[in-house]
Amino acid sequence: xxxxxxxxxxxxxxxxxxxxxxxxxxxxxxxxxxxxxxxxxxxxxxxxxxxxxxxxxxxxxxxxxxxxxxxxxxxxxxxxxxxxxxxxxxxxxxxxxxxxxxxxxxxxxxxxx
Amino acid sequence: xxxxxxxxxxxxxxxxxxxxxxxxxxxxxxxxxxxxxxxxxxxxxxxxxxxxxxxxxxxxxxxxxxxxxxxxxxxxxxxxxxxxxxxxxxxxxxxxxxxxxxxxxxxxxxxx
Numbered sequence: 015x016x017x018x019x020x021x022x023x024x025x026x027x028x029x030x031x032x033x034x035x036x037x038x039x040x041x042x043x044x045x046x047x048x049x050x051x052x053x054x055x056x057x058x059x060x061x062x063x064x065x066x067x068x069x070x071x072x073x074x075x076x077x078x079x080x081x082x083x084x085x086x087x088x089x090x091x092x093x094x095x096x097x098x099x100x101x102x103x104x105x106x107x108x109x110x111x112x113x114x115x116x117x118x119x120x121x122x123x124x125x126x127x
Numbered sequence: 128x129x130x131x132x133x134x135x136x137x138x139x140x141x142x143x144x145x146x147x148x149x150x151x152x153x154x155x156x157x158x159x160x161x162x163x164x165x166x167x168x169x170x171x172x173x174x175x176x177x178x179x180x181x182x183x184x185x186x187x188x189x190x191x192x193x194x195x196x197x198x199x200x201x202x203x204x205x206x207x208x209x210x211x212x213x214x215x216x217x218x219x220x221x222x223x224x225x226x227x228x229x230x231x232x233x234x235x236x237x238x239x
Contacts, residue, residue, distance in 0.1 A: 048227060057131075057217055057230035065225060104170065111224055113158055114183050117170035 016041040016107045020118035028126050029097055035090040035121045037105030047088040048106040048115070049079055058104065064088065075099070100125045128154055131231035133218050139237045145206040148234045152199050152220030158182075159201040160228060161193060164215040173216075176201055205236075213238045 021036040039045065046065050050058040062073025069081040079090045088105060105118040132151040140146050152159050161173040172185040176195035193203040199220075205212055215235050219228035 046225070050230070055232075057133075057232040058219075060227050060229065063227045106170075112183065113160055113175050113177075113221060113224065113228065114172045114185070115160075115162075115170075115219075115228065116172070119169050 016043075016045060016109065016116045018105050018107050018116055018118035020105055020121050022121050023119065024122045024124065026124045026126060027095055030094050032093050033091065033095050033099075033123065035103050035105075035123065037088045037090065037118060039086050039088065039105070039107045041086075041107060041109065044110045045107045046110055047079075047081060048108075049073065049077070049088075049090050050104045050106060052102045052104065052120075054101075061090070061103075095123070095125050097125050097127060099123060131218055131220050131229055133216075133231035133234050135234060136232065137235050137237075139239060140208050141239050142208055142210060144208050145204065146208060146236060147202050147204045148216055148218075148236070150201045150203075150218030150220075150231060152201070152218075153229055156220035156222050156229075157199050158221045158223070158228075159195055159199065160219045160221075161201070161203050162217045162219065163187075164217060164233070165213070170217075173203065208238050210238050212236065 017040045019038045027033045048063045049061040064081045072078045102120045106115040134149045158177045160175040164170045175183040179195045190206045195201045215233045217233045219230045221228045
């Protein structure tokens with residue numbers, strides 16, 4: 015079984031500032047890791063994924079994340095945020111070879127002008 | 128390619144009724160998974176279908192069921208609706224076991 019902890023429920027940040035959204039996971043098996051974004055009244059959009067290989071993963075909209083196996087973390091970062099990045103962000107994990115995703119509770123990113 | 132399509136977008140039902148939600152996956156995707164999203168419990172996995180067979184099931188009562196057709200389209204059914212079933216139901220499809228899931232915009236179910 016897996017679990018995901020997103021340490022911050024809300025992160026306020028000013029436009030053009032950098033941001034980091036934290037995600038820690040727990041699993042007894044090897045995992046795949048994902049970040050999804052959800053805008054109001056929409057489904058989830060895949061930002062980036064870690065399946066294997068390089069631990070630094072680049073995604074869409076300028077986001078990146080780093081897989082740290084020893085710290086069981088997969089933090090999401092963006093060097094300069096825009097108003098349009100305001101949304102809820104979900105970290106998710108699945109066991110390798112399985113499709114069922116376990117999600118964190120989400121982090122609401124609020125970008126202020 | 129068209130994305131994952133869920134119908135209807137909104138549904139209002141009363142307690143005790145049953146409901147069927149539909150999901151059309153991305154063309155070529157054979158795996159379909161369903162999730163429930165509520166403010167209290169967050170996003171929870173319901174079940175996954177691949178090649179018309181249920182491959183995995185989450186921790187939900189038997190009132191929640193699903194099926195997948197030969198064209199990979201999927202339906203989920205909830206019987207004897209309860210107030211707590213009010214939620215956004217999300218469908219996701221993927222190409223294969225090691226590929227990410229792509230989500231539809233969901234069906235928002237409200238129980239009165």
